[in-house]
Amino acid sequence: MSELFKSLAASASGMKAQSARLRHVSENISNADTPGYRRKLVSFAETVSGGRHTGQVTSGPVSLDQRELARVFDPSHPMADETGHYDGSNVDLVVEIADAREAQRSYEANLKMFDQARQMSSSLLDLLRR
Template structure:
């Protein structure tokens, strides 16, 4: 029974990590037109308990993408310099959509694993009651 409970915890940690990833993707999409905005990325790391890997996943620190910002030509913009350019954001909407789909599919896979483990635990408890 403990292995079934462990699988519930592992899949729940995966869902939590992917949910945080989706939050950062949505922040990036929302700020795609914000001047000077750097894209946020999140990394994943194995969960550790008492020096041993639990099988779960946790999110690492959020980092800013340091790729160069897009130079936008708009001489009427108050942020424009003497050449009429200002720094836009480095968010690529195609990349964000792909990241969002990948995170959603990973979340769904973890949800299915969680549901399967829950159904197996329920079936086992029903068998033990008989």
């Protein structure tokens, strides 16, 4: 029975981590046109308890993409320098949409695994009641 609870916990942690990833992807998409905005990256780490791997995952610290910012030419922009350029963002919408789709599919896979484990534990409890 404890293995079923471990799989529920692993699935729940995966869903939580992917929802954090999706939240940062949506922030990146919404700030794609913000001057000076750097893309946020989310890392994942396996949870260790008492020196043992739990099979759960957690989202690590958020880091900023250190790629160079795009130089945009617009002399009428208030942030433009004497050459008429300003720093844009380093968000690539195609990459962000692909990341969002990957996070969504991973979330759905974890949800399916969670539902299967829940159904198995429910069936097991029904058998034990008889």
